[in-house]
Amino acid sequence: MKANIDVNPRRKPKHGRPYRLDRKAYKSMRSAVERFFSWITSFRRLSIRYERLASTFLGFIQIACIIILLRVFR
Numbered sequence: 001m002k003a004n005i006d007v008n009p010r011r012k013p014k015h016g017r018p019y020r021l022d023r024k025a026y027k028s029m030r031s032a033v034e035r036f037f038s039w040i041t042s043f044r045r046l047s048i049r050y051e052r053l054a055s056t057f058l059g060f061i062q063i064a065c066i067i068i069l070l071r072v073f074r
Helices: 023-040 054-072
Strands: none
Touching: 023 054
């Protein structure tokens, strides 16, 4: 079956930098990042930011990461 619609003459080829992305690496990194944020949101104190100082919040993030690593490698 052939389409009976003509090609749009105003359509131009895409210019610019070529799209270079390793899809396999992107998928593995994206799933790791999404999994990390889902684990972090399980900590109630981090999902609702109670701390006023960024340094305190970063400290709690680091503690949560240590706890997550201990759970994973146990």
